[in-house]
Amino acid sequence: MSRRSFVKGAAAGLAGLAISPSLQAKSKPKGVAGNFSVLDASKPGGIDLYIERKDLLIDGKVGRPITINGSIPGPVIRMKEGREALMRVHNRLGESTSIHWHGMLVPFNMDGVPGISFPGIDPGETFTYKFDVRQNGTYWYHSHTGLQEQLGHYGQLIVEPEDDDPVDYDVEHTIVLSDWTFEDPTTAFKKLKTMEGYYNFQRPTIANLDDQVKATDKGLMEVIGKRLNWDWMRMDPTDIADITGSTYTYLLNGRSARENPTFTAEPGQKVRFRITNAATMSYFDFRIPGLPMTVVNADGQNVEPVETDELRIAVAETYDVVVTLPDDKAYTVFAEAMDRSGYARGTLAPKEGMAAKVPELRRRPMLTMADMGMVHGSMKMAKKAMGGEMEMAKPVKYEAHDEAKVSPIKNRTELPVKDLPTMVEHGPDEHGPGSITMAKNAYRQFDEPGVGLGDDNRRVLSYGQLKVLETPKDRRPPTREINLHLTGNMHQYIWGFNGKKWSESQMIRFKYGERLRINMINDTMMNHPIHLHGMWMDLYVGHEYGKNPRKHTVNVQPAELLTVDITADAPGQWAFHCHLLYHMKAGMFRTVAVVRDLEGEPIDAEA
Amino acid sequence: MLKLEHAAVMTLVALCVAAPSSTVWAQEVEKSEEGVEKGEEEVDGGEEDVGGGEEEDQGPLLPEGMTLDEVLDRAEKPAPEDFPDPVPDDQFRFFLLVDQLEYRYDLEDEPDQVGTELQGYVGGDYNRLWLKSEGEAGWQGDAGFEGESENDLVYGRLISPFWHAQIGAQYANEWTEDKYEDIWAGALALQGLAPGMFELDASLYVTQNLNMLADLEAEYDIRITQRLVFQPRVELSFAAQDIEERGIGVGLTKVVGDLRLRYEVLREFAPYVGARYQGLTFETADLAEAEGEDTSRFFVLGGVRFAVY
Numbered sequence: 001m002s003r004r005s006f007v008k009g010a011a012a013g014l015a016g017l018a019i020s021p022s023l024q025a026k027s028k029p030k031g032v033a034g035n036f037s038v039l040d041a042s043k044p045g046g047i048d049l050y051i052e053r054k055d056l057l058i059d060g061k062v063g064r065p066i067t068i069n070g071s072i073p074g075p076v077i078r079m080k081e082g083r084e085a086l087m088r089v090h091n092r093l094g095e096s097t098s099i100h101w102h103g104m105l106v107p108f109n110m111d112g113v114p115g116i117s118f119p120g121i122d123p124g125e126t127f128t129y130k131f132d133v134r135q136n137g138t139y140w141y142h143s144h145t146g147l148q149e150q151l152g153h154y155g156q157l158i159v160e161p162e163d164d165d166p167v168d169y170d171v172e173h174t175i176v177l178s179d180w181t182f183e184d185p186t187t188a189f190k191k192l193k194t195m196e197g198y199y200n201f202q203r204p205t206i207a208n209l210d211d212q213v214k215a216t217d218k219g220l221m222e223v224i225g226k227r228l229n230w231d232w233m234r235m236d237p238t239d240i241a242d243i244t245g246s247t248y249t250y251l252l253n254g255r256s257a258r259e260n261p262t263f264t265a266e267p268g269q270k271v272r273f274r275i276t277n278a279a280t281m282s283y284f285d286f287r288i289p290g291l292p293m294t295v296v297n298a299d300g301q302n303v304e305p306v307e308t309d310e311l312r313i314a315v316a317e318t319y320d321v322v323v324t325l326p327d328d329k330a331y332t333v334f335a336e337a338m339d340r341s342g343y344a345r346g347t348l349a350p351k352e353g354m355a356a357k358v359p360e361l362r363r364r365p366m367l368t369m370a371d372m373g374m375v376h377g378s379m380k381m382a383k384k385a386m387g388g389e390m391e392m393a394k395p396v397k398y399e400a401h402d403e404a405k406v407s408p409i410k411n412r413t414e415l416p417v418k419d420l421p422t423m424v425e426h427g428p429d430e431h432g433p434g435s436i437t438m439a440k441n442a443y444r445q446f447d448e449p450g451v452g453l454g455d456d457n458r459r460v461l462s463y464g465q466l467k468v469l470e471t472p473k474d475r476r477p478p479t480r481e482i483n484l485h486l487t488g489n490m491h492q493y494i495w496g497f498n499g500k501k502w503s504e505s506q507m508i509r510f511k512y513g514e515r516l517r518i519n520m521i522n523d524t525m526m527n528h529p530i531h532l533h534g535m536w537m538d539l540y541v542g543h544e545y546g547k548n549p550r551k552h553t554v555n556v557q558p559a560e561l562l563t564v565d566i567t568a569d570a571p572g573q574w575a576f577h578c579h580l581l582y583h584m585k586a587g588m589f590r591t592v593a594v595v596r597d598l599e600g601e602p603i604d605a606e607a
Numbered sequence: 608m609l610k611l612e613h614a615a616v617m618t619l620v621a622l623c624v625a626a627p628s629s630t631v632w633a634q635e636v637e638k639s640e641e642g643v644e645k646g647e648e649e650v651d652g653g654e655e656d657v658g659g660g661e662e663e664d665q666g667p668l669l670p671e672g673m674t675l676d677e678v679l680d681r682a683e684k685p686a687p688e689d690f691p692d693p694v695p696d697d698q699f700r701f702f703l704l705v706d707q708l709e710y711r712y713d714l715e716d717e718p719d720q721v722g723t724e725l726q727g728y729v730g731g732d733y734n735r736l737w738l739k740s741e742g743e744a745g746w747q748g749d750a751g752f753e754g755e756s757e758n759d760l761v762y763g764r765l766i767s768p769f770w771h772a773q774i775g776a777q778y779a780n781e782w783t784e785d786k787y788e789d790i791w792a793g794a795l796a797l798q799g800l801a802p803g804m805f806e807l808d809a810s811l812y813v814t815q816n817l818n819m820l821a822d823l824e825a826e827y828d829i830r831i832t833q834r835l836v837f838q839p840r841v842e843l844s845f846a847a848q849d850i851e852e853r854g855i856g857v858g859l860t861k862v863v864g865d866l867r868l869r870y871e872v873l874r875e876f877a878p879y880v881g882a883r884y885q886g887l888t889f890e891t892a893d894l895a896e897a898e899g900e901d902t903s904r905f906f907v908l909g910g911v912r913f914a915v916y
Contacts, residue, residue, distance in 0.1 A: 105668060194702045206830065
């Protein structure tokens with residue numbers, strides 16, 4: 001694709017974001033969310049970003065988001081691989097702020113995490129971010145301060161490749177998905193902390209027993225029995241999302257579903273959508289009814305093209321898909337919240353003002369015993385775990401990693417890179433009051449589409465389908481492994497790893513240059529998007545080792561055992577956390593230190 | 608440490624179905640690590656699955672003006688003084704739930720009542736200071752305004768995911784137009800969510816006169832719709848001995864059974880209607896009867912439940 005056709009595409013996309021006349025009439029005195037620009041951070045002299053609180057119309061109502069250069073989302077920032085990027089960030093808020101370049105490999109002091117990379121940007125101050133760009137693809141950026149991300153402090157980041165782009169497309173469009181609330185996020189956090197299930201208005205009730213029968217495909221008595229079962233465990237099978245459409249307006253490029261942002265392309269053109277989930281708490285199931293999508297890039301990394309009908313995009317992930325507009329009709333771009341409490345929507349069409357049918361929201365899914373790692377209750381899962389055979393996989397045990405103790409590595413041997421255990425049995429450690437350990441077994445789920453997906457004859461993308469296009473340079477087998485339980489007490493809204501919040505924990509130490517493995521074991525009943533700053537995570541999905549995908553954010557499903565391998569090539573301190581903003585704020589966060597040597601291990605291996 | 612190592616070895620044994628050619632790999636890994644320590648991070652050819660390398664090797668990304676050694680030294684150290692916490696996950700909170708604020712209409716000849724029940728706390732996730740208070744008052748005809756309350760101030764610690772263990776003091780009082788009586792007690796309590804989703808609060812009191820009393824409260828929310836909630840509630844009181852001056856006999860002294868139907872206009876604001884049965888039992892009932900008092904009462908009630916935070 002030539003640069004010119006991109007510019008044309010971008011221009012068309014921005015024109016597509018022009019607001020409808022009826023809204024304009026109402027909104028004359030105010031700006032409208034979604035009018036963002038495109039900036040080139042690799043140009044000589046760099047760019048300026050102004051962080052400011054500003055009244056904007058969001059879904060036709062006045063909100064007061066944190067804007068970047070006057071808009072939410074912030075501008076699309078473009079960079080060029082192999083060049084230097086330069087961004088001056090001016091804080092015009094009454095409080096400290098920051099920008100983290102999500103997925104970018106940067107020197108640790110440019111990573112933008114207050115408390116780890118730097119002290120933050122004080123009100124009235126300017127901070128200059130400058131780094132060499134050594135990668136390409138679709139990324140994003142956002143505040144790492146407090147709950148600012150909830151208020152619109154995010155935007156897309158696109159790094160153009162130095163060499164030819166292997167992806168074939170004619171026009172490209174940015175899609176930034178997010179969740180907006182007119183509530184003060186601090187209040188929302190308090191509600192989560194003090195009133196369990198505050199935002200869930202899809203709970204099982206007596207009035208919706210009929211719906212539960214349909215959702216679970218079981219008889220009425222069985223449903224009531226299950227209900228009592230869940231009660232006995234003090235769990236709610238409808239606890240899919242902590243914050244829901246009851247307070248959220250789901251946005252696509254800052255526009256609500258009824259504002260219908262439009263993306264234009266000519267019939268026959270190949271359209272590349274760069275999709276970022278910039279939501280704080282919402283997973284989206286993304287599809288364009290009637291058009292198959294070819295996934296070409298995940299978390300900024302080119303992957304072997306794979307065609308699908310629907311994909312679940314976890315918080316903080318990015319996917320690039322290519323679709324061909326077949327005719328001069330309109331197609332709905334549909335992003336349904338995972339708990340079905342709402343959706344974001346746009347339209348792909350040859351011209352402005354067109355719209356296609358908007359699909360109905362599907363039925364809210366309910367968690368099952370399989371999501372609690374109860375193998376015996378689910379043949380489907382046992383089957384999965386055994387690759388189709390009905391024998392039980394024998395679970396292995398992984399002890400929780402104790403950050404206080406870093407064991408010396410005297411005789412390092414490589415860990416296997418294929419045929420890893422399919423199931424892990426939970427050890428005796430219950431991780432204390434900060435953890436309600438529900439999953440007695442955790443199992444591989446990279447072929448599972450996730451709760452509520454895969455039952456309606458659509459092809460749904462799973463991690464197991466992702467293969468890197470080109471094998472990254474370092475695919476040594478790891479020589480050390482860390483077992484990390486994802487834990488939480490949803491009743492008290494305490495979240496952490498191995499039962500501990502950040503404030504109760506010590507740094508996780510990586511030895512500079514080592515290849516190490518993290519086995520994540522999700523003890524909770526929620527999905528957690530786990531993000532490592534500064535380094536890639538090579539996600540084990542059972543391919544040839546060199547083909548496993550490389551990610552900055554991995555979704556760990558309820559009761560999932562998920563393994564990533566990491567090259568600790570980024571000296572310094574980094575953040576490692578759940579990207580659900582309120583889980584992070586509640587303590588599901590660690591500092592990772594990439595250090596010279598681990599305690600007890602000689603600096604010189606031969607000494 | 609030993610345990611960890613042992614676990615690691617066991618895991619390895621379990622993992623190594625087909626052991627890789629470990630000696631070859633060991634050498635290569637060592638070589639590569641040496642390379643890294645010299646700061647020139649070698650790209651290892653290795654086996655086929657070690658890839659082609661889309662990026663050239665440019666060494667680690669370092670802050671301007673810092674050497675690799677300086678960055679590695681810095682990585683060992685805790686954050687500088689002027690850095691804030693990356694996530695302030697141990698903040699204190701305040702929460703107050705007024706569970707009952709209601710008017711109780713007596714179905715027989717006794718006077719009506721105004722009743723309250725509330726609980727609140729300040730503190731973090733694990734340690735909190737709780738206030739739990741329950742009271743009722745009413746116009747007793749010529750006798751004037753009468754009432755009583757029980758107020759527990761306790762320190763509580765989250766001892767398991769669902770349970771707070773609490774210790775502190777109770778101040779209970781009773782008043783009529785011309786009399787005010789109060790009593791202090793030490794309090795021990797266990798409060799939390801029992802299997803089956805029952806909210807439970809069990810308290811044990813030792814009064815200043817060394818009498819032992821106990822209280823057990825249980826309630827259960829039945830969701831009829833997303834906002835309409837039916838809540839049965841039971842409260843049982845016990846005494847370990849007779850306390851004649853307070854009209855209390857040994858054993859189960861009092862039973863209160865409530866039914867409330869609330870509508871959650873907001874989660875934190877719900878008006879309700881309901882009914883209450885309140886009865887004295889066993890020896891306590893006998894004592895009351897001897898005094899010529901009623902031992903059981905029935906009310907219909909209406910009120911509002913709300914939270915402040």
